[in-house]
Amino acid sequence: SQQGEEDPQALSIQEGENATMNCSYKTSINNLQWYRQNSGRGLVHLILIRSNEREKHSGRLRVTLDTSKKSSSLLITASRAADTASYFCATVNIQGGSEKLVFGKGTKLTVNP
Amino acid sequence: NAGVTQTPKFQVLKTGQSMTLQCAQDMNHEYMSWYRQDPGMGLRLIHYSVGAGITDQGEVPNGYNVSRSTTEDFPLRLLSAAPSQTSVYFCASRSHGSTDTQYFGPGTRLTVL
Numbered sequence: 001s002q003q004g005e006e007d008p009q010a011l012s013i014q015e016g017e018n019a020t021m022n023c024s025y026k027t028s029i030n031n032l033q034w035y036r037q038n039s040g041r042g043l044v045h046l047i048l049i050r051s052n053e054r055e056k057h058s059g060r061l062r063v064t065l066d067t068s069k070k071s072s073s074l075l076i077t078a079s080r081a082a083d084t085a086s087y088f089c090a091t092v093n094i095q096g097g098s099e100k101l102v103f104g105k106g107t108k109l110t111v112n113p
Numbered sequence: 114n115a116g117v118t119q120t121p122k123f124q125v126l127k128t129g130q131s132m133t134l135q136c137a138q139d140m141n142h143e144y145m146s147w148y149r150q151d152p153g154m155g156l157r158l159i160h161y162s163v164g165a166g167i168t169d170q171g172e173v174p175n176g177y178n179v180s181r182s183t184t185e186d187f188p189l190r191l192l193s194a195a196p197s198q199t200s201v202y203f204c205a206s207r208s209h210g211s212t213d214t215q216y217f218g219p220g221t222r223l224t225v226l
Contacts, residue, residue: 030211042117042203042217043156050212088155092211099211100171101146105155 004032004089004104012110019076021107023089024069030092030099032065034074037086037106046074046087079111114139119204119218126194126225134189134221136204142216143209145187146171147179149200150220156203162187163209194225 007022023032031050035043049056049065049072056063062075076083086106092099120135138145146161148171158171162181176198178190187206191198201222207215 033215040220042219043205044217045214048212048214090156099144100158100161101205101211101215102158102172103148103156105153 004091004102006087006089006104006107008107009105010108010110012112013079015079015081015111015113017079017111019079019083019109019111021074021087021089021109023072023074023104025072025089025091025104026070027091027093029067032063032072033090033092033101034061034063034072035088035090035103037088039085043088076109079109081111081113083109084111085109116140117204117206117216117218119202119221121221122219124221124223126191126223128195128225130194132191132194134191134202134204134223136187136189136218137185138187138204138206138216139185140206140208140216141184142206143184145181145204145206147177147187147189148203148205149173149198150203151200159189159202191223196225199223199225 004023004025033048034046037043047058060077065072086108088106090101090103117138143164147159148156157173160179162168204218207213
């Protein structure tokens with residue numbers, strides 16, 4: 001079964017606003033990653049946060065991780081129309097030495113110009 | 114580097130036909146995996162490999178076979194296609210560590226009639 005659950009399923013904002021997406025997961029993780037998928041394309045890795053980290057920044061992206069609540073959030077500041085895409089969280093669970101990446105169902109973000 | 118390549122981009126099969134989806138990477142990555150993406154379901158892991166000669170099942174392996182004879186290639190075989198296998202298939206690769214960036218191919222859109 002899928003590990004991560006993103007919330008909301010869809011988000012529509014105006015250019016310049018901030019976008020926040022949340023991810024909840026069920027079991028202990030090694031790290032959590034966020035990916036972006038433009039329509040009809042493959043996924044692109046955005047940012048990774050380790051289980052012992054609480055916050056990480058990369059450009060206009062800010063990711064937080066709360067392992068006690070088993071949740072993460074992705075904040076995109078000053079959004080642009082080009083940020084329109086689906087965003088997925090993925091967790092890595094180390095089971096038997098194989099580090100499988102398990103994806104959530106995604107949040108579809110629309111940034112209106 | 115070409116990264117992760119997948120062929121074909123599109124394929125239409127009839128129920129019962131077999132075919133192989135090709136995946137290759139030129140980054141000398143040890144870890145390769147196959148996902149399927151269905152509307153509203155996110156990405157689900159089909160099979161993965163941690164190195165040449167080693168494969169293992171993911172979340173939804175039934176109806177699919179894989180092999181890993183070389184580091185570069187990781188083909189996915191549909192033994193007897195069924196309409197339930199209509200989906201978009203993504204191949205991905207990364208170095209062995211779970212904190213390494215995972216790179217995705219552009220996907221193969223498969224329709225089974």
